[in-house]
Amino acid sequence: MxxxxxxxxxxxxxxxxxxxxxxxxxxxxxxxxxxxxxxxxPYGCKDGACGSCxxxxxxxxxxxxxxxxxxxxxxxxxxxxxxxxxxTAQSDVVLESRQVTDESAFPIRKMPSRVQSLEKKSHDVMIxxxxxxxxxxxxxxxxxxxxxxxxxxxxxxxxxxNAPHTLxxxxxxxxxxxxxxxxxxxxxxxxFTDHVFTxxxxxxxxxxxxxxxxxxxxxxxxKPVVLLASGTGFAxxxxxxxxxxxxxxxxxxxxxxxxxxxxxxxxxxxxxxxxAEMPNLRYVPVISHALPEDNWTGRTGxxxxxxxxxxxxxxxxxxxxxxxxxxxxxxxADYSAHAKLPPDxxxxxxxxxxxxxxxx
Numbered sequence: 599m600x601x602x603x604x605x606x607x608x609x610x611x612x613x614x615x616x617x618x619x620x621x622x623x624x625x626x627x628x629x630x631x632x633x634x635x636x637x638x639x640p641y642g643c644k645d646g647a648c649g650s651c652x653x654x655x656x657x658x659x660x661x662x663x664x665x666x667x668x669x670x671x672x673x674x675x676x677x678x679x680x681x682x683x684x685x686t687a688q689s690d691v692v693l694e695s696r697q698v699t700d701e702s703a704f705p706i707r708k709m710p711s712r713v714q715s716l717e718k719k720s721h722d723v724m725i726x727x728x729x730x731x732x733x734x735x736x737x738x739x740x741x742x743x744x745x746x747x748x749x750x751x752x753x754x755x756x757x758x759x760n761a762p763h764t765l766x767x768x769x770x771x772x773x774x775x776x777x778x779x780x781x782x783x784x785x786x787x788x789x790f791t792d793h794v795f796t797x798x799x800x801x802x803x804x805x806x807x808x809x810x811x812x813x814x815x816x817x818x819x820x821k822p823v824v825l826l827a828s829g830t831g832f833a834x835x836x837x838x839x840x841x842x843x844x845x846x847x848x849x850x851x852x853x854x855x856x857x858x859x860x861x862x863x864x865x866x867x868x869x870x871x872x873x874a875e876m877p878n879l880r881y882v883p884v885i886s887h888a889l890p891e892d893n894w895t896g897r898t899g900x901x902x903x904x905x906x907x908x909x910x911x912x913x914x915x916x917x918x919x920x921x922x923x924x925x926x927x928x929x930x931a932d933y934s935a936h937a938k939l940p941p942d943x944x945x946x947x948x949x950x951x952x953x954x955x956x957x958x
Contacts, residue, residue, distance in 0.1 A: 609687040613637070614656065614694050622687045628660070629682040633706065633810075639682055639695060640812040640945075643755070646670075646684040648923060648948040650812070655680045658691030668927065704737045704809055708747070713802045714777055716794075719864040722784040723830060724794055725759075728806065732775040735765055736809060740841035741834040741918075741947070744778065744808030746790065754790045755810070756780040757920070757947065759833035761840035781833040781864075813920065813947035815841065821943070823851040824909065824917045826929055828901055829862060831921025831949055836865065838918065843876055852880040852908075856901025856925065858887040860894055882908070902929035906937050913938035916945065923948040 607624035611631065622631040629651055632639040642650030646665025655678045662675070665684040680693070711728040718724050730736055736744075743757040760779040785791045815823070815838050827835045832855055842851065857863050860883075869881050884901040888894035897904055902925055909915065912933055919926045926948040933939035 607687070609658075610690045611687060612690075612692045613639070614692060616695075622691075625686055627663070627683055628680070628685050628687060628691070628693075632682070636705075638812060641683055642811065642813070642947050644683045644810070646681055648946075649681070649927070650946055650948065651682040652679055653682065653693050653695040654678055656692040656694055659688040660685040660691060661688055662686075668923075704739070704742075706808060706810065707736060708805060708807045709736065711778075711804055711806045713798060713800050713804070715800060716798060719781075720861050723862075723864045724782045724784070726780045726782055726794065726798075727777050728780065728804070730765075730776040730778065730806070735776040736778075738762055738809035739814035740837035741814035741920075742809040742811040743813075743834070743947070744780075744806045745810060747805040747807055748790065752789070753807075756782060757811070757813075757834035757837070758809070759836045761837045761844060763844045764840060779833075781830045781836075783830045811947060813918070813945055814838070815847075815918070816916065816945070817845075817847070819916060820849055821914055821916045823849055824905055824912070824915055825851060825853040826902060826905060826917060826919040826921070826925070827853065828856045828921030828925040829949075831919075831925070831947070832863075832865065834920050834947060835918070836868070839869075839872055839876075839879065842879075843872065848878050850878050850880075851876075852882060854882045854884060854901050854905050856884045856886060856904075856921070858885070859889065860885055860892050900928070901925065902932065905929070906932065909937065911938055913940070915939065916943045918945045920947045921949055 608621040610619055611622055611628055612619040618637050620632055620635040620637050622628055629639055629641055640651055642648040646669055649669035652670055660680050663684045665681055670681045709731055711730055714727040714729045716724055716726055740761040743755050745753045745755050747753055758778045759781050765776040782791060782794050784795045813834055825835045855863055863883050873879050873881050882897060884897045884904045885894050886900060919929050926946045930944050934941050
């Protein structure tokens, strides 16, 4: 729309059925406005690539910035769906999004961080522990992520792999500085991950901003939980498992963790140790491209399909999926179409790389 009315603002966005509302400035995306005002809309990449923020427009007009068709295609847009990370309001707008929650809106902060340790866990996975300022620990939900702000202004997103209660250790004579754990996979040629794997040193200082994301356990439900991870998508799942154990949450939970080869399940021993301590947690590792020398005797194939083989009826479950976009997208589509999962019980965080964000 290009009329004078359409160019005015700010506009009001109302989210149903919660009734929460907030204002959007001219040119500001709906998601950015919601985050700024503490309204917990669902989202993932914030770059129009993953589709996690897609919701239905009930009233009003929006204009979309550039985005990938797999996140929102023309047919979906024609029947009223929007990507809040790419949509700017051209009038007052009413959206339908059932995942909006007050709880998800911890304040987003920029802060310096110091590399505390680097631990190579497999041929292409580094566990990086970052020390945060000691005087003002960041608050976050298990499953959320932070963004590194690089010197040129580019950003890279990584989920916290430790639950919030582990942030500050108090078992010594004085409380230790808060530390977050990140699982970083090497993407050859990647500006940031090449640095992590070749040049990063302990005590290096980087800027972080967070927490971001709407991927965290919904604790107002007692439904059984399916945790679906591929590769380093396990990082936020690990935080969720730690949180469940710490809080004494006894909902039945099963983790399906997929990798190409067994070495990709880089914390397999950690998961098995948690299962020994948590009677309600089960673990199903799934390998898609095992070689003879791996001597793999467990489940094979695509990890999201293993879930449907074991649980053909997901109508009474919640699914929390994290990992490569192809895994998350396939799971979202197949579980709804073939396993009776209600769409609003699928919570996801797709790990979109910089290449993913510029691919259509």
